[in-house]
Each structure stands twice: as C-alpha cells, then as structure tokens.
Amino acid sequence: MFDWQRRGIGRKLVSCAALELKKQGAKSLLIAVQEDNPNKKFYEYLGGQLVGKRPLDWEGYATREFLFGWQNIEVLVAQIS
Ligand SMILES: CC(C)(COP(=O)(O)OP(=O)(O)OC[C@H]1O[C@@H](n2cnc3c(N)ncnc32)[C@H](O)[C@@H]1OP(=O)(O)O)[C@@H](O)C(=O)NCCC(=O)NCCS
Numbered sequence: 654m655f656d657w658q659r660r661g662i663g664r665k666l667v668s669c670a671a672l673e674l675k676k677q678g679a680k681s682l683l684i685a686v687q688e689d690n691p692n693k694k695f696y697e698y699l700g701g702q703l704v705g706k707r708p709l710d711w712e713g714y715a716t717r718e719f720l721f722g723w724q725n726i727e728v729l730v731a732q733i734s
Contacts, residue, residue, distance in 0.1 A: 663695055668733045675726050682726050685718040687711065696721040700732060 671682060684701065686693050687709060697703075701721030709718045723729045 658692075664699070664733055667699060668730070671723075671726055671730050672734065675730055679726050682723040682729060684721045686721065688717045688719050693719060693721075699723075700729060 674682065683704070684696055685707075686696060688706070701723055703719060704722035705720040706717050707720065709716050
C-alpha cells in the first residue's frame with residue numbers, strides 16, 4: 654500500500670467522474686479491473702456489482718478483467734457525493 658492510498662482520494666475521483674458522466678447523459682456505469690488487482694474491493698465498497706469477467710491480453714500476459722457495474726449512476730452519485 655502507498656501512503657497516498659486510503660485517504661479518500663479514490664472516492665472523490667469516482668464521485669467527480671460519475672457526476673460528470675451523469676451530466677453528459679450516462680444512465681449506468683461499468684468499470685473494468687484486472688483480476689489480480691488488490692484494490693478490487695474499492696469498487697465493491699462503492700456498491701459496484703460484479704456483472705461479468707472478460708479475457709485481457711496485458712502486453713502478452715493473459716489475464717482477466719472483472720467488470721463492476723452500477724445500473725443506476727444516480728444512486729452511485731448520491732451515495733458518494
Ligand atoms: C483503487 C484506488 C483508486 C482507491 O483509491 P483510494 O484513494 O486509496 O481509496 P479511498 O481512500 O477513497 O477508499 C475508500 C474506501 O474503499 C475501500 N478500499 C479502498 N482501497 C481498498 C483496498 N485496497 N482493499 C480494501 N478496501 C479498499 C475502503 O473501504 C476505503 O475506506 P477506508 O479506507 O475508510 O476503509 C487507488 O488505490 C489506486 O489508484 N490504486 C492504484 C491503481 C488501481 O489499482 N486502480 C484500479 C484499476 S481500475
């Protein structure tokens with residue numbers, strides 16, 4: 654863990670991005686996270702539902718992405734703003 658983590662920056666970042674996407678007309682949100690990423694739980698904390706997995710070729714490393722979804726972006730915005 655880096656010393657800049659777990660200080661609320663990620664929450665603010667997703668909050669700003671979700672608000673901007675909502676303003677642009679987005680109704681839902683999907684975020685892809687590489688399966689070995691130890692920070693996956695961040696998206697669960699934000700209420701993302703695991704809606705799928707897909708293969709990922711990461712510069713020759715065959716892995717997968719986990720897809721976290723929010724069906725209603727307004728719920729996410731209200732939850733973290
Ligand atoms: C993932 C990332 C954006 C999270 O940002 P952050 O500023 O550390 O997260 P926040 O402080 O806003 O976390 C909010 C809550 O999410 C949860 N959370 C965040 N990171 C977590 C982790 N690694 N494991 C478990 N829970 C976590 C916690 O409940 C946390 O609240 P708490 O610290 O009071 O317990 C950040 O760690 C990051 O940029 N990591 C490197 C790149 C990366 O992994 N990106 C994701 C690929 S898509």
